Amino acid sequence: MVSWDKLTEEQQHQVEVQLSILQRGAADIVPEEALKQKIMKAVVTGIPLKVKLGLDPSAPDIHIGHTVVLQKLRQFQDLGHEVQLIIGDFTGRIGDPTGKSETRKQLSEEDVKRNAETYQTQLAKVLDLNKTTFHYNSSWLGELRFDDVLRLAGKVTVARMLERDDFAKRYAANQPIHVHEFFYPLMQGYDSVSLESDIELGGTDQTFNILMGRTLQGAYEIKEGQVAILMPLLEGLDGVQKMSKSLRNYIGIDESPTDIFGKTMSIPDTLMLKYFELTTALSNAEIEGLREGLEAGTIHPRDAKIKLAKGYVEMYHGAIAAEEAEQHFITVFQKRSLPDEIEEVNLSSEQLDEGRISIIKLLVHLALQASNGEARRSVEQGAVKINEAKLTDIHAQITPADGDILQVGKRKFVKIKLT
């Protein structure tokens, strides 16, 4: 244990700076005090922390949702720490022993290798690969024999396993849990034993598995077990559900600059700051500036969103592509799908509440819809767009600006004039 009082003022300052950066956006840190200890020790000894992230060995197609943990890893790297990326090829090579799970198809060695290469290319856009080590967990898990496995399984009770949220639910609902499934958290935990990780990152849905790593490190007599840094799940374009490929509400980092830009412009205003906080390399101070500007009305949400969209394209396709994507967006928005002449409609600031108004009220005020019910249906059916971006949340709060174009269906357009 390093004692706070033994640190120089300069060291104490360093610890505080690191903590403020690393705590940003985290949903939970368990145990919180242990993170401070780890950082104190690293600052005093100069030995970087080993920060672990496990990667699914199936074909990677990283989207902005995944970059929440990657940005956190990058922060660790910028603070001088080391990242351990673990490709779960052992699990991938087994597939699903019951043959029932589609998501756990058995992968060949070539599959795994090819996927790992794709990972490297994609991850290089967020991480500093010079401070990143790649590991295949088959290199230790594949060496375990039956007696080692029994020793591993002897570290944990069945009751503890059944506390895991999804197991608990399935058990209560009489849905089958096969015994081998208990080994997925055990294997993930054993990875941390093998690599003596200090920190493991994951989404909040990984809490159980990451704390299992801490438990197993203790059982295998590794002092000061790993700390779990749990990042929130990022909502996708719909603003409600977790960003995921299957829900088609994602922004893939390998998508075209135009798509990344356009999709980003369609995220709900309310989520914008969360996206900035969790998925960009902006500093805490920059984000604070944005927050204040948006609240004070000195920054228009559309401009902030353009900054976000441009930032993504720059990160994943470079600065030139970012410039082009912005130009393209403006061109399309101004020329292609809008009629030459659009009726201008006055919107009184008295109808706004601190500059904002619900989308339903807006549609009725502007006489684009006759009733709240009709307005709601149009939104739900995806017929409503603001500045070309589709809007499907009936609870959305809008901050209208002069010149904003509101569209319902293919024929109704109005240009807003604030009065």
Place this chain on the structure above:
Amino acid sequence: MVSWDKLTEEQQHQVEVQLSILQRGAADIVPEEALKQKIMKAVVTGIPLKVKLGLDPSAPDIHIGHTVVLQKLRQFQDLGHEVQLIIGDFTGRIGDPTGKSETRKQLSEEDVKRNAETYQTQLAKVLDLNKTTFHYNSSWLGELRFDDVLRLAGKVTVARMLERDDFAKRYAANQPIHVHEFFYPLMQGYDSVSLESDIELGGTDQTFNILMGRTLQGAYEIKEGQVAILMPLLEGLDGVQKMSKSLRNYIGIDESPTDIFGKTMSIPDTLMLKYFELTTALSNAEIEGLREGLEAGTIHPRDAKIKLAKGYVEMYHGAIAAEEAEQHFITVFQKRSLPDEIEEVNLSSEQLDEGRISIIKLLVHLALQASNGEARRSVEQGAVKINEAKLTDIHAQITPADGDILQVGKRKFVKIKLT
């Protein structure tokens, strides 16, 4: 599937004879119909059945309770079948990974080897070693790797495991079950997969584990999975609790002829036929004869018990030792611990109920004790002997014979004279 109608009359007769022998004394056969199928097939093809028994790898000290399954194996051998004995050395070498179980101490390779040799010596007294194969389960379990283990664990659900009686109880009582414990039934079952056993024998407490073998054989695509023959647990000398070393109510087959003889003479009359049926090589017809003789009163229980005691000594020490043990018993009984002159007391047959009387009533009738309460205390304290055999069950029913000697404490003796 072999069809009954396709068998010759001679073959049908053979099947029926085998079934009548093999069903004797069994507490349960699961599934019963499958046993008949297996025997039919063996009779038709001439291929012997493979009958499995698992042995604990710790130091063997076989007692009469263990011989219940051994005698059943011997019956299989006498009918031409083969016995597979499995020394669970794999489990023994692991011990208890949590380090908490005293009964699962880790054994060295030499321990296991020495114990296996002792087994051979002891088992040779019941089994025909020419029709017995010995197997160490480490030879297949020790070869399994982590991925094999996961495939094995994928065959069974957690809910199924928690149905096992002891697991269910511990889980309900919030007592820890460690995940590795799920593997003991899986390992035992995998032994049956590896050896393609047709039958597995065990006590009724082994039902779950043996049926797990049948399930796993199915999962590993072995047709016509093994049949469980479940033998009842034999009560020990106290007539109530399962015979076991820890309860000190056992007759060890390596004990001296005198001890085996004397201990056998002390078992309750009511259990005698069960001992004959389960732990001797007597034929069904011989046992039926004994049962009838005892019921009709033409065979005295004491004589039957001497036959049982002599039989045990003959089986485990040879015919000469058996003769000597009987002589020794009679000598001691007649000369050593009894006074030269014993008062003869009349016992009217009217006081007996079909020739029987409770020990408490008997003591009071013979005026050895003043009251039922006093009589009960003497029995409970172990002060009461009939013909030198201590009697501790206050509910014991006695069948007195002319000349029986009843003793209370060190000084009170009477010789019974039936009138």
